[in-house]
Amino acid sequence: xxxxxxEAVPNFSEGRDEAKISRIVSSVRNTPGVRVLDLxxxxxxxxxxxxxxxxxxxxxxxxxxxARACAxxxxxxxxxxxxxxxxxxxxxxxxxLGPPLSEATLEDAxxxxxxxxxxxxxxxxxxxxxxxxxxxSHRENLAEVRRGGYHGLVARADDPLWEPDxxxxxxxxxxxxVAVGARSFLVAFNANLDTDDVEVARAVAGEVRERDxxxxxxxxxxxxxxxxxxxxxxxxxxxxxxxxxxxxxxRRSAERRDAKVESTELVGLVPLAAVLEAARDYLTxxxxxxxxxxxxxxxDRADFSGK
Amino acid sequence: xxxxxxEAVPNFSEGRDEAKISRIVSSVRNTPGVRVLDLxxxxxxxxxxxxxxxxxxxxxxxxxxxARACAxxxxxxxxxxxxxxxxxxxxxxxxxLGPPLSEATLEDAxxxxxxxxxxxxxxxxxxxxxxxxxxxSHRENLAEVRRGGYHGLVARADDPLWEPDxxxxxxxxxxxxVAVGARSFLVAFNANLDTDDVEVARAVAGEVRERDxxxxxxxxxxxxxxxxxxxxxxxxxxxxxxxxxxxxxxRRSAERRDAKVESTELVGLVPLAAVLEAARDYLTxxxxxxxxxxxxxxxDRADFSGK
Numbered sequence: 185x186x187x188x189x190x191e192a193v194p195n196f197s198e199g200r201d202e203a204k205i206s207r208i209v210s211s212v213r214n215t216p217g218v219r220v221l222d223l224x225x226x227x228x229x230x231x232x233x234x235x236x237x238x239x240x241x242x243x244x245x246x247x248x249x250x251a252r253a254c255a256x257x258x259x260x261x262x263x264x265x266x267x268x269x270x271x272x273x274x275x276x277x278x279x280x281l282g283p284p285l286s287e288a289t290l291e292d293a294x295x296x297x298x299x300x301x302x303x304x305x306x307x308x309x310x311x312x313x314x315x316x317x318x319x320x321s322h323r324e325n326l327a328e329v330r331r332g333g334y335h336g337l338v339a340r341a342d343d344p345l346w347e348p349d350x351x352x353x354x355x356x357x358x359x360x361x362v363a364v365g366a367r368s369f370l371v372a373f374n375a376n377l378d379t380d381d382v383e384v385a386r387a388v389a390g391e392v393r394e395r396d397x398x399x400x401x402x403x404x405x406x407x408x409x410x411x412x413x414x415x416x417x418x419x420x421x422x423x424x425x426x427x428x429x430x431x432x433x434x435r436r437s438a439e440r441r442d443a444k445v446e447s448t449e450l451v452g453l454v455p456l457a458a459v460l461e462a463a464r465d466y467l468t469x470x471x472x473x474x475x476x477x478x479x480x481x482x483x484d485r486a487d488f489s490g491k
Numbered sequence: 492x493x494x495x496x497x498e499a500v501p502n503f504s505e506g507r508d509e510a511k512i513s514r515i516v517s518s519v520r521n522t523p524g525v526r527v528l529d530l531x532x533x534x535x536x537x538x539x540x541x542x543x544x545x546x547x548x549x550x551x552x553x554x555x556x557x558a559r560a561c562a563x564x565x566x567x568x569x570x571x572x573x574x575x576x577x578x579x580x581x582x583x584x585x586x587x588l589g590p591p592l593s594e595a596t597l598e599d600a601x602x603x604x605x606x607x608x609x610x611x612x613x614x615x616x617x618x619x620x621x622x623x624x625x626x627x628s629h630r631e632n633l634a635e636v637r638r639g640g641y642h643g644l645v646a647r648a649d650d651p652l653w654e655p656d657x658x659x660x661x662x663x664x665x666x667x668x669v670a671v672g673a674r675s676f677l678v679a680f681n682a683n684l685d686t687d688d689v690e691v692a693r694a695v696a697g698e699v700r701e702r703d704x705x706x707x708x709x710x711x712x713x714x715x716x717x718x719x720x721x722x723x724x725x726x727x728x729x730x731x732x733x734x735x736x737x738x739x740x741x742r743r744s745a746e747r748r749d750a751k752v753e754s755t756e757l758v759g760l761v762p763l764a765a766v767l768e769a770a771r772d773y774l775t776x777x778x779x780x781x782x783x784x785x786x787x788x789x790x791d792r793a794d795f796s797g798k
Binding site: 222237281447448 | 498528588735738752753754756757759760761762766769775776777781785786788789
């Protein structure tokens with residue numbers, strides 16, 4: 185087990201120009217010790233989500249290079265897109281890859297976020313820390329930090345409660361500001377129902393989410409996606425609510441409303457343990473562990489020549 | 492994807508003396524480029540099953556070192572145990588780790604088995620090739636090769652149909668002979684029923700196995716294990732019959748006989764794809780692929796410093 189591994193999941197404000205996206209991502213790809221795991225670009229939102237992982241120092245280097253590349257390539261003043269944004273590199277969360285992947289904790293990720301914030305501030309970008317890295321409780325919630333997007337920050341320019349944590353106080357119109365934070369690993373899990381009635385999805389979401397007395401660590405919304413009702417969930421504590429547990433709760437709640445789960449989707453990456461949990465539940469196979477997965481046995485500390 | 496990876500799953504005739512087992516296994520562990528994935532020692536059978544993996548050359552080296560260590564440590568003449576055996580290193584199958592793990596084929600594994608057989612024969616042990624490496628069709632089935640164990644080989648000593656493929660014609664009493672072969676990857680999957688009536692397990696096994704018109708690539712037996720009826724399966728072609736498909740067939744067949752699947756077990760290693768298949772089926776999650784598994788993304792061609 186490597187001592188401490190983290191994932192960074194930056195969102196940047198370019199989802200259309202492939203050449204620009206490629207130049208921005210190559211700033212990360214070229215950092216030794218960093219592995220790019222995923223890139224998802226959305227032309228409607230004109231926004232990309234990049235996932236990369238590594239140990240603390242290479243991740244810090246890659247994050248600063250990424251912020252510099254975004255500031256160089258993206259002119260926020262000329263930007264259009266559905267998604268509210270406040271910067272060229274808009275949001276930069278760090279996520280600890282805890283046991284069994286590594287020994288990283290949320291506190292480690294918060295320290296990494298502060299180091300990255302300091303360095304990105306030195307590039308001339310205002311930095312707002314959020315999540316577990318926030319400098320005050322009113323800044324913990326990312327939605328509060330980015331309320332109103334770029335124009336919201338302009339409106340709050342003279343409010344001492346909203347001074348940036350690092351970087352210049354004056355907002356650069358071309359690059360905007362960056363929210364740098366730390367949060368726990370989460371799994372984005374959506375269930376598509378066999379109805380076009382979004383109220384069913386909303387009722388199911390209300391029943392399963394923690395806020396309204398549902399399952400621990402579950403956030404949920406009822407949405408309409410391509411004419412279908414979808415229960416869109418974030419599972420923030422897989423130890424307490426696994427994917428199959430959330431699935432069963434949605435299935436039963438939908439059934440009580442004469443609806444069925446037609447299909448589900450996982451957005452982004454999931455830990456192997458979460459997949460094993462589903463296989464264990466389905467196959468009544470209590471003993472199944474990561475040690476039985478051939479690839480896990482082969483790849484953990486892989487040392488084959490030529491790899 | 493490394494060009495060609497194989498698994499070797501040798502069975503050797505010592506399952507009680509931990510010091511001997513440890514010395515035998517260290518002959519494999521000390522070979523650079525080889526990774527020991529699993530060791531299972533059974534005192535009743537006085538037998539151990541070792542699983543290791545690597546590319547062709549290191550695997551060949553480790554196999555010869557293993558045969559030498561078994562011949563040195565184990566005196567077959569003084570051996571006792573339930574399981575029939577014909578040698579100190581009794582059976583040595585090579586298994587190709589095909590796509591997506593590597594590009595190895597069954598023909599590659601057969602070539603590797605013949606190279607290993609030649610080298611082990613040079614140590615002074617009679618070698619019988621079997622499976623995809625067999626030199627004649629009557630030697631393909633391992634059960635035929637080892638019929639009667641050591642004494643069966645002695646009885647067939649003058650039969651030209653049963654000359655060894657490599658090594659001396661005269662059987663050394665201390666080390667015996669080795670069966671070296673090649674076979675496809677298989678998953679050993681058992682379903683424990685909620686009945687003590689072994690006839691139910693036998694009927695279910697008869698219904699699901701390929702030989703009697705059941706599922707492609709499925710071998711199955713009904714057994715009594717610790718007072719419970721068990722359907723013991725080998726799934727030899729996961730592309731055509733996946734774990735969840737076999738599970739559902741057993742579940743339905745048992746249900747028709749008023750029995751339920753209480754639990755299941757996987758013996759040894761399973762490919763990640765097989766686990767994903769179960770999660771996909773259970774969660775109606777058609778898009779789930781290995782690329783979404785965090786560990787797979789991290790470990791494939793892992794290049795983190797310190798690993």
